[in-house]
Amino acid sequence: MHSPVACANLLRLLGALVALPAWAAPGSPQQADDSCAWPAPGSAVPAPKDLHSVHGALKLDLTLHDAREADGTIHYCYTLPDGSQSPTLRLHPGDELLLHLTNALIDPDALPAAGAGAAKAPNGVKAPSSVTIATSMPQADVCHSMAMTSTSTNLHFHGLTIPPRCHQDDVLQTSIQPTDAPFEYRFRVPQDEPPGLYWYHPHIHGFASNQAMGGAAGALIVEGLERAIPAVAGLPERVLVIRDLPLVHPNAPPSSAEPVVPPPILDADGDVTNNNTGYGKPARDLSVNFVAVPYPDYPPAKITLTPHQRELWRVLNASSVTYLHLALLYDKVPQPLGVVAIDGVPINRGAPSADSVKTVDHLVVPPGSRAEFIIEGPPLGVPGLFITRMVNTGRDGENDPNRALASVLADANAPEPSSRLPAFSSPLPPPKRPWLGDVAPVRERKLYFSERRADPEDPNSQILFFITVDGQEPKVFDMHSGTPDIVVKQGDVEDWIIENRSLELHDFHIHQLHFQVREWYGYVLDEPFLRDTVSVPFFDNHMRAYPSVRLRMDFRDPNIVGTFVYHCHMLEHEDGGMMGTIRVEPADSASAPAGNAATDRGASRNAVEISTAIGASSPQ
Numbered sequence: 001m002h003s004p005v006a007c008a009n010l011l012r013l014l015g016a017l018v019a020l021p022a023w024a025a026p027g028s029p030q031q032a033d034d035s036c037a038w039p040a041p042g043s044a045v046p047a048p049k050d051l052h053s054v055h056g057a058l059k060l061d062l063t064l065h066d067a068r069e070a071d072g073t074i075h076y077c078y079t080l081p082d083g084s085q086s087p088t089l090r091l092h093p094g095d096e097l098l099l100h101l102t103n104a105l106i107d108p109d110a111l112p113a114a115g116a117g118a119a120k121a122p123n124g125v126k127a128p129s130s131v132t133i134a135t136s137m138p139q140a141d142v143c144h145s146m147a148m149t150s151t152s153t154n155l156h157f158h159g160l161t162i163p164p165r166c167h168q169d170d171v172l173q174t175s176i177q178p179t180d181a182p183f184e185y186r187f188r189v190p191q192d193e194p195p196g197l198y199w200y201h202p203h204i205h206g207f208a209s210n211q212a213m214g215g216a217a218g219a220l221i222v223e224g225l226e227r228a229i230p231a232v233a234g235l236p237e238r239v240l241v242i243r244d245l246p247l248v249h250p251n252a253p254p255s256s257a258e259p260v261v262p263p264p265i266l267d268a269d270g271d272v273t274n275n276n277t278g279y280g281k282p283a284r285d286l287s288v289n290f291v292a293v294p295y296p297d298y299p300p301a302k303i304t305l306t307p308h309q310r311e312l313w314r315v316l317n318a319s320s321v322t323y324l325h326l327a328l329l330y331d332k333v334p335q336p337l338g339v340v341a342i343d344g345v346p347i348n349r350g351a352p353s354a355d356s357v358k359t360v361d362h363l364v365v366p367p368g369s370r371a372e373f374i375i376e377g378p379p380l381g382v383p384g385l386f387i388t389r390m391v392n393t394g395r396d397g398e399n400d401p402n403r404a405l406a407s408v409l410a411d412a413n414a415p416e417p418s419s420r421l422p423a424f425s426s427p428l429p430p431p432k433r434p435w436l437g438d439v440a441p442v443r444e445r446k447l448y449f450s451e452r453r454a455d456p457e458d459p460n461s462q463i464l465f466f467i468t469v470d471g472q473e474p475k476v477f478d479m480h481s482g483t484p485d486i487v488v489k490q491g492d493v494e495d496w497i498i499e500n501r502s503l504e505l506h507d508f509h510i511h512q513l514h515f516q517v518r519e520w521y522g523y524v525l526d527e528p529f530l531r532d533t534v535s536v537p538f539f540d541n542h543m544r545a546y547p548s549v550r551l552r553m554d555f556r557d558p559n560i561v562g563t564f565v566y567h568c569h570m571l572e573h574e575d576g577g578m579m580g581t582i583r584v585e586p587a588d589s590a591s592a593p594a595g596n597a598a599t600d601r602g603a604s605r606n607a608v609e610i611s612t613a614i615g616a617s618s619p620q
């Protein structure tokens with residue numbers, strides 16, 4: 001909920017609404033009296049509120065609300081008691097996070113129109129509704145609830161190597177209902193967690209996509225990047241959370257400034273499919289720190305900085321399905337992006353003497369992934385534009401066209417970003433375990449992404465999504481199955497080949513750990529850093545072999561003993577069944593790993609036909 005001051009500020013902000021074209025829905029897209037209002041399109045990009053740990057701990061109360069906006073869409077938002085949304089949680093390695101999460105969700109079908117007044121959710125929290133709320137649901141133990149409803153929620157701390165246990169980072173059984181008391185999340189950031197950008201979001205199977213698409217996501221920063229990458233010491237930093245949202249103007253024709261492209265085709269989920277032109281209607285709109293940049297005119301959000309100002313941009317792709325392909329143009333010329341970290345891991349993690357800044361002029365960031373890079377602001381009077389270029393997502397993929405995200409303009413009086421990295425810090429101690437790339441894997445497994453129609457005879461039937469261990473039967477994820485798909489032993493290192501047998505991109509993510517990319521689409525990479533999310537190129541029917549990636553999986557950290565999930569981070573696919581479970585057994589347990597479809601190391605290396613069409617889907 002907003003305080004009166006926050007509401008007054010919001011009203012002032014809404015006064016600056018840009019003029020809407022005739023086809024836009026009448027009325028303003030925001031309401032001042034709901035708790036999930038976003039700034040108007042074209043606004044300055046606001047910085048999320050920073051919450052810093054103090055004396056080794058960060059304590060906060062967070063509430064998840066939903067609200068129906070004037071245009072009929074539903075927003076989900078994490079709010080602090082002062083009304084600010086999706087704070088950035090900042091902790092040092094070794095610090096404790098103590099977060100009380102209140103679920104104030106209202107059933108989306110019961111949400112009243114925007115501005116219809118406020119009611120209390122069953123737990124007594126003020127919620128933006130005047131409807132009667134059923135409170136008859138029996139109170140289940142939150143830790144073993146497993147409830148999967150539109151008003152259930154929980155938290156996943158994406159990228160952190162913390163235990164897959166209730167109150168820490170369990171998403172298989174933990175489910176909080178609106179009738180529950182505030183639920184405590186409490187864990188310590190590991191001492192050896194790489195410094196960089198992580199994030200938090202809900203992870204209720206079947207409902208993750210809608211909640212994230214409505215805005216439920218925020219950044220978490222493990223401080224100390226300057227200890228690994230001296231080039232960022234003293235730099236101002238800007239956290240940019242890119243989310244996707246349902247099209248604000250779904251019925252608008254494309255901008256007359258664009259080339260004419262074939263009319264949009266919708267898939268079974270109602271998403272606009274990829275036309276591989278870079279133009280046309282996108283599957284989703286995007287927002288930058290909640291400033292929407294809607295189709296068809298993409299009015300950019302605004303970033304101002306002092307001329308030539310060097311900054312660290314920490315970009316999180318919190319989209320449910322949208323790939324980002326970032327570039328920064330000054331006078332239409334691509335500018336260098338000095339990449340320093342991917343997925344929360346400094347890019348020199350495995351090779352401290354190597355270049356600690358990798359300069360590129362474009363960068364693909366799949367859903368769930370993060371990229372941190374140094375930019376230099378434009379000179380006075382030179383127009384800059386932060387954009388995402390098209391991504392070819394495959395024949396069955398969504399349309400991710402070229403579009404603006406934010407204008408980048410120099411202003412001698414620009415306010416400084418709210419945060420700056422320390423100018424002096426002690427160097428980061430070397431990781432305590434040998435570099436993952438130097439450890440021989442004890443086992444190799446192959447998994448594959450695939451899709452099929454629920455009724456193969458009916459081209460309009462629902463699409464089922466699978467991630468399958470080679471040798472097992474494809475099945476949609478069943479959270480009530482007590483049998484893990486994969487069992488490994490803590491202490492082991494394995495190589496996993498992830499193959500894509502479908503006609504669209506997928507985006508492999510595993511909880512609790514990072515991996516090293518060894519091969520990507522036939523290219524040998526041996527990356528000197530780690531990722532927790534990686535794009536797996538799509539198959540097309542002309543290829544001789546399925547595209548694949550080879551990942552070196554790190555099961556050495558004792559923190560990760562337990563059962564957790566791996567899945568496609570296109571959340572619509574995850575909700576549709578593209579998820580599996582893995583159990584990491586203690587190193588001293590007697591039982592041998594079971595349920596494995598292990599193959600001889602090297603047996604599956606194949607000569608994948610390299611398509612020149614991957615373009616924007618390349619790894620850097």
Ligand SMILES: [Cu+2]
Pocket residue numbers: 505506507568569570573574578
């Ligand atoms: Cu997918």
